[in-house]
Amino acid sequence: MQFLLSELISRNRYWTSFGHVATYIPELKNAGPDALGIAVVDTDGKIHKAGDYDTKFTIQSVSKPITLMLALMDYGPEYVFEKVGMEPTGDPFNSMRKLETINPSRPLNPMINxxxxxxxxxxxxxxxQEKMDRILDLFRKLSRNPLLNINESVYLSEKKTGDRNRAMAYFLRDVGVIEGNVEEILDLYFMQCSIEVTCEDMAHMGMFLANHGCIQGTGEQYVPKHITQIAKTFMVTCGMYDASGEFAIQVGIPAKSGVGGGIMCAVPNKMGIGVVGPALDKKGNSIAGVRMLQDLSKELNLSIF
Incomplete structure (x- = not known):
């Protein structure tokens, strides 16, 4: 495995020159565009790493399946899916276009902003504070990293420039999808997206999902299996933004990307994978990371389909 991962890094690193780091959140433009790393955790708990695996980056949208699981545990699927739908959008992750045109007016799925x-x-x-503590506790447990925390500079950068998210949130309150103080809800969302991780952290989170909500080593059912199934299904159908269909065909595993360059994958009953590559394609996915996962899936026959 170690040799394979190192070879995949070497084979795909040149793809980074075809992408660009995210700049709409000013702090993200400081990421190294040529960085590329991967970590894999298998069912025995063994960790294999290659490339720039120790690069730290903010989790961004990779956080969405995890917070979805927390909301589902808090309120149950029936209530949560009254507020947000279950269908792919075919639009960019930050698009507002369908919010007003569909009936009832609600976000089509929990993987878009x-x-x-x-x-x-x-x-x-x-x-x-209590809500963010609960979110961080869950991320720390799943990543097996008790030191996981928020990158303050990225959080403040997102808060300062998040006007599109702000517009969507106020619209959602207007149509009754969200209740309460909009700015506080946005603040929580910006903090959630600014949690700083490594490939290894995400690989452990992916393995948790691959293990159907059980903590590796102890066997503790920390999140109900049916809730992890919902999260993984959204990762397949919506996890790679409006490139999710192509990714399902080319790679074929549940995955979630973020504009910080991260991709978290859960290969059921086999492994968790964490990838970092801040140079993004036009859809907002790590351009070299996606290519590397295509190769890894083919080499190890990982597709679930």
């Missing part, structure tokens, strides 16, 4: 903001509004807690 509007849907994730709606999900953030459902996290239980007496105030934002």
């Amino acid at each position: 509007a849907g994730a903001i709606a999900v953030a509004s459902l996290i239980k807690g007496k105030d934002n």
Whole structure:
């Protein structure tokens, strides 16, 4: 495995020159565009790493399946899916186009920004501090990293420039999808997206999902299996933004990407994978990371289809 991962890094690193780091969040433009790393955790708990695997980056949209699971545990699927739908959009992750045109007016799925903001509004807690503590506790448990925390500079950068997210959130309150203080809900969402991770952190989170909600080593059913199934299904249908269909065909595993360059994958009953490659394609996915996962899936026959 170690040799294969190193070879895939070497084979695909040149793809980074065809992408660009995200700049709409100013702090993200400081990422190294040629960085590329991968970590794999298998069912025995063994960790294999290659490339720039120790690069730190903010989780961004990779957080969405995890916070969805928390909201589902807090309120149950029936209530959550009254607020947000279950269908792919075919639009960019930050598009507002269908919010007003569909009936009922609600985000089509929890993997787009509007849907994730709606999900953030459902996290239980007496105030934002308690809600964020619950989110961080879950991420720390799943990543097996008790030191996981928020990158303050990225959080402040997102908060300062998040006007499109702000517009979506106020629209969602207007149509009754979210309730309460919009700015507090947005603040929680911006903090959630600014959690700083490594490939290894995401590989452990992917393995947790691949293990159907059980903690590796102890066998503890930390999240109900049916909730992890919902999260993984959304990762297949919507996890790679409006390139999810192509990714399902070319790679064929549940995955979630983020504009920080991360991709988290869960190969059921086999492994969790974490990838970093801040140079993005036009859809907002790591351009070299996607190519590397295509090769890895073919080499190890990982497709679930």
